[in-house]
Amino acid sequence: MIVGVLKEIKAEENRVCMSPGGVEFMRQHGHQVLVEKNAGKASGFGNASYKKAGAEVVDSPRDIFKRAKMIMRVKEPQPFELELIRKGQIYFSYLHLAASKELTHALIKRKAVCIAYETIQKADGTLPLLTPMSEVAGPMAIQQGAKFLEMAQGGHGVLLGGVPGVDPATVVIIGGGAVGINAAKMASGLGAKVYILDIDLDRLRYLSDVMPGQCVTLMSSPATIRDVLPQADLVVGAVLVAGSKTPTLVTRDMLKTMKKGSVLVDVSIDQGGCFETSKETTHKAPIYKTVVLRPPKKQPIKLRSIKSTTSFIMPSVTCPVRCPGLLPWR
Numbered sequence: 426m427i428v429g430v431l432k433e434i435k436a437e438e439n440r441v442c443m444s445p446g447g448v449e450f451m452r453q454h455g456h457q458v459l460v461e462k463n464a465g466k467a468s469g470f471g472n473a474s475y476k477k478a479g480a481e482v483v484d485s486p487r488d489i490f491k492r493a494k495m496i497m498r499v500k501e502p503q504p505f506e507l508e509l510i511r512k513g514q515i516y517f518s519y520l521h522l523a524a525s526k527e528l529t530h531a532l533i534k535r536k537a538v539c540i541a542y543e544t545i546q547k548a549d550g551t552l553p554l555l556t557p558m559s560e561v562a563g564p565m566a567i568q569q570g571a572k573f574l575e576m577a578q579g580g581h582g583v584l585l586g587g588v589p590g591v592d593p594a595t596v597v598i599i600g601g602g603a604v605g606i607n608a609a610k611m612a613s614g615l616g617a618k619v620y621i622l623d624i625d626l627d628r629l630r631y632l633s634d635v636m637p638g639q640c641v642t643l644m645s646s647p648a649t650i651r652d653v654l655p656q657a658d659l660v661v662g663a664v665l666v667a668g669s670k671t672p673t674l675v676t677r678d679m680l681k682t683m684k685k686g687s688v689l690v691d692v693s694i695d696q697g698g699c700f701e702t703s704k705e706t707t708h709k710a711p712i713y714k715t716v717v718l719r720p721p722k723k724q725p726i727k728l729r730s731i732k733s734t735t736s737f738i739m740p741s742v743t744c745p746v747r748c749p750g751l752l753p754w755r
């Protein structure tokens with residue numbers, strides 16, 4: 426088969442779908458590989474390394490669309506490329522069609538064979554092409570969340586792990602699959618208190634067995650989500666209903682019960698997102714404010730919700746409250 430590897434053109438996309446090692450593997454199996462010029466540049470693979478592995482480096486993506494039986498890429502085709510896809514041609518990439526009716530219809534019109542990486546399932550139901558990305562996205566969600574909890578970034582100034590004498594932050598992870606467990610590992614590793622919500626009781630049992638004690642598992646339901654949101658400093662959306670658009674689990678009204686300056690990271694945005702206010706962002710402009718938050722009338726939680734970690738620990742050293750032992754001569 427002639428396999429065409431296209432350069433990513435979606436904004437800020439630096440990945441490449443095939444390394445020179447992948448080309449070598451394809452060649453060993455008798456396939457011809459066309460690689461678009463500079464396709465691997467941002468990932469550190471030069472044109473020469475692809476040539477050495479046996480690929481033909483091609484200047485024009487149009488030529489690749491014309492010659493290849495199967496097009497491979499990380500991301501979906503961009504609107505102006507759709508007319509280049511030929512009838513019967515295979516387009517193999519992440520597609521997330523459940524979240525895009527327009528792209529779905531456009532691809533059906535092209536009569537192409539489109540295979541979405543994220544829908545490929547092993548016999549045991551696991552998703553081998555999605556999981557590696559989830560293993561990156563889970564920890565990244567925590568890393569980014571921690572950054573945007575800083576006051577200079579608009580957050581309410583809470584350190585995930587707290588410090589001795591001050592409560593750690595509360596991280597709520599909705600969805601305890603591959604993204605969820607990896608986010609929980611990172612958050613608990615940093616010392617946060619973590620709630621993991623899922624609807625699969627067997628998965629919760631497993632998480633409860635393997636995760637450290639500060640990770641509490643909860644059966645996900647609108648009531649549970651309503652309960653935990655007011656406590657949360659950071660919420661991660663990590664839900665997947667394979668092949669479907671993500672259900673909206675956190676409504677605008679629920680968001681209004683959250684602390685001002687808390688942070689939400691919706692990893693499931695590629696399937697439509699699980700927060701009502703979610704929309705796609707870019708690395709250059711990664712955040713936006715969702716709803717105007719007012720502190721709930723009755724604060725069910727710690728004062729930390731309105732003070733930063735540092736302000737909270739400082740008084741305990743500058744104005745220490747001591748209970749001196751009674752002196753025998755008093």
Ligand SMILES: NC(=O)c1ccc[n+]([C@@H]2O[C@H](COP(=O)([O-])OP(=O)(O)OC[C@H]3O[C@@H](n4cnc5c(N)ncnc54)[C@H](O)[C@@H]3O)[C@@H](O)[C@H]2O)c1
Nearest residue numbers: 558559562600602603604623624625645663664665693696
């Ligand atoms: N943006 C990115 O770069 C990126 C990368 C990887 C994955 N993702 C997305 O992250 C999401 C999660 O991926 P994953 O690999 O962890 O999937 P997964 O299948 O491993 O886990 C999803 C979990 O969600 C749970 N779930 C389903 N409905 C739920 C509900 N109502 N409440 C709570 N939990 C529920 C499932 O039981 C499952 O445990 C997907 O939408 C995926 O597309 C995004």
